[in-house]
Amino acid sequence: MDQDETASRQKGRSRLTETSQRERQAAMPQSRRDVSPEHDPHDIGGPALDRHSRDLHARDLHALAFIDPLTDLGNSHRLREKVREIAMERSADPAPFTIGLANLDGFKPLNDLFGHAAGNEILYQVARRLEACMPDGATVIRMGNDEFAFVLPLVFERKGAEKIGHMLKEVLQAPFELAERTVRLSASFGFAVYPFAGEAYDDLLKSADTALYRSKRRGRGQITVYSQEIAQEMRRATLLEQALRNAIIADEIDVHFQPIVSLDTDMVVGFEALARWCDSDLGYVSPAVFVPLAEERGFIDALSETLLRKAAEAALLWPKELFLSFNLSSAQLMDLATSSTVLAIIHRVGLDPRRLELEITETAMMRDADMAQKIVQELRDAGVRISLDDFGTGQSSLGRLRDFTFDKVKIDRSFVCRIVNDRASEHIIRAIVTMCDGLGLQVVAEGIEDFAEALILKGLGCGMGQGYFYGKPADATATLRYLRERYGDTDTKRPIAI
Structure with missing residues (x-):
């Protein structure tokens, strides 16, 4: 308990004591209240007054046990x-x-x-x-x-x-x-x-x-x-939390990789690392469920560090011109140790910082913009590139582009999926591309699912694309097989055509 609340508790006790004294005084017969200290101690009122005093003392103790002294409420x-x-x-x-x-x-x-x-x-x-x-x-x-x-x-x-x-x-x-x-x-x-x-x-x-x-x-x-339904929901949540803790300790969270492609050449230029978890009892658990849970329960750092290590180790086996894109959580953007942790991991693995691209969201940055800016700058100074993810879905997007130094902007799939039939989405994407060109930023369109979307985006000047049209996320082994089929020897530096 802090000092102020201790003082409040003492003050509460004092109030209760003063009250009890007033109650005792008021309860005494007038003749008894007027008696001098030298009054005969064998006066007939003595035993009755002792009992009354004991009753009041008991009430005081009850109040101390049942009343919160800071607020005067019950406890x-x-x-x-x-x-x-x-x-x-x-x-x-x-x-x-x-x-x-x-x-x-x-x-x-x-x-x-x-x-x-x-x-x-x-x-x-x-x-x-x-x-x-x-x-x-x-x-x-x-x-x-x-x-x-x-x-x-x-x-x-x-x-x-x-x-x-x-x-x-x-x-x-x-x-x-x-x-x-x-x-x-x-x-x-x-x-x-x-x-x-x-x-x-x-x-x-x-x-x-x-x-x-x-x-x-x-x-x-x-x-x-x-309700019983809510109780079951919370039991499932508790089981999920414990299973996730165990999975992180046992190194059971996997990393899959989705290709990012140049829209001009249809060549793969990098991969985004995505967390995947399939539990023996729970089955497949979406990262939209377990990543926020890890953040909420305080073990996102352990999860992220493990995933980054695995992703960096996998990237070492790719052609050296391909970059690795990795997501930072909002909690990591509030931790000053994040930049040193990230750099220490890729240094131990041996991945060139210039091949690493970290994705952050507008929402994550807003929790502590000053701290996020400091972390971003330290990473960029070390050669790591920074990408603004889900652009257009957060708040103060243009202000973030002005205040932060980014290398790339990723247009959210909510705009991309409407581009064929919605002129407004097309105009928004065109405006984003034009603005980013003026700021010297690269642009990636997320969630491309068919040729028509890819063609329109290419015509709008969007440089890169990502989505199921180009490839679903695959584990490290399947990704390496994918590369070898197109590269032959992954140590060569020929580009990869889709």
């Missing part, structure tokens, strides 16, 4: 007590009621940035807002850190819980006023309805926590009401 012990009280009241006729959990999104970075005193003030304001907007009979609890709970005796089903969740979400989205700044927050919510989500307290709380966990996984400001 987790009070939540357990309240849920059991309601359950006992309804034991003969178990009418439903709801408990909910709320977790403040992104509170820790805010607490680190502005300090614990500001963080504690926000938590206090959150408590007051929750108390003020709760329906009749509801109880608000601080579970600890940035998590709150509430008991809703008159909310009986999913729709009611969701309605409360949306109301609380809106209340907490309003700005918080601190001494010299305004802070905005969002919160994620999980609800569980008794007895459907559990009859015992621990089961009910676990269900609410499962619902909250699902909300947090889906992003900020989400609301989830527990």
